[in-house]
Amino acid sequence: MLEHLLAARLAERHGVHLYQDPDAARRLLCRHPRDADLWPWIDPQTRPETSARGATSERGIPRRTLARLIDRLERL
DSSP states (O other): OHHHHHHHHHHHHHOOOTTTOHHHHHHHHTOSGGGGGGHHHHOTTOOOOBOTTSOBSSOOOOHHHHHHHHHHHHHO
């Protein structure tokens, strides 16, 4: 869901298409070096692997990382 929010925000406010120009999307999301660790959580190229039932094998985004990611999305 966050990936789609990022895609919409980038298209509406910056004219950048997340799926056609992920490098530009990354530059906008990760303007500061401290934000570089956010990209793997939202990068459309690195989705978590799913089981046959559709459940992911990962536990999800850590709470602090999720808060930082939402903050960056709001500031875009």
